[in-house]
Amino acid sequence: MQTEYQGITIESVKGDITKQNDLKAVVNAANAQLLTGGGVAGAIHRAAGPELEEACRLLAPISPGEAVITKGFQMPNDYIIHCLGPVYGVDKPSDELLRDCYLNALQLAEDKDITSIGFPALSTGAFGYPLDQALEDFMPVFLEQLAQAASVQHIRFVLFSDKDAASYEKYLQAAVST
């Protein structure tokens, strides 16, 4: 689905975060060492190539809630924003740390005059954050902050399953229409 919110295009789609060719930046669900791994991090490192690992080595380690930015290398995007989400129920308070990821990613994008960003559902895979809970925890503050954005014009949430995409769609339809 696609909607407009305060002049900003917001989409939720089912897809692969490494195949968002029209976006300036995508977000990586990273680990603290910014190395390859499973899920999103593995897919992004495979697609970006070995130069990404080299660039990441200089920036690691990062803490839960933190975000750092690199070039996109062999990815179709100019930039990759790497966020370390909280391990649900272990890195606490998980809700604040998850919010920090989204807000810090947005701030880095603004600093680089990035116009479009793709987000996976941070922390909801290996890190165990229930997806619907994650939506409730980060989205209200993220939308509030997005309304202040100067350069970011387009957000795409890229979900890996029909079920996750349907949850985002339902949430956004309710949140953006109120």
Ligand code: AR6
């Ligand atoms: N495109 C979009 N979404 C994806 C993709 C993809 N290619 N692959 C998985 N997802 P995860 P986390 C979904 O585990 O929970 C890694 O091993 C997935 O279904 O990638 O933040 C790192 O090295 C889930 O909904 O990230 C870290 O150690 C969501 O993306 C750790 O896992 C996030 O799943 C990070 O865990």
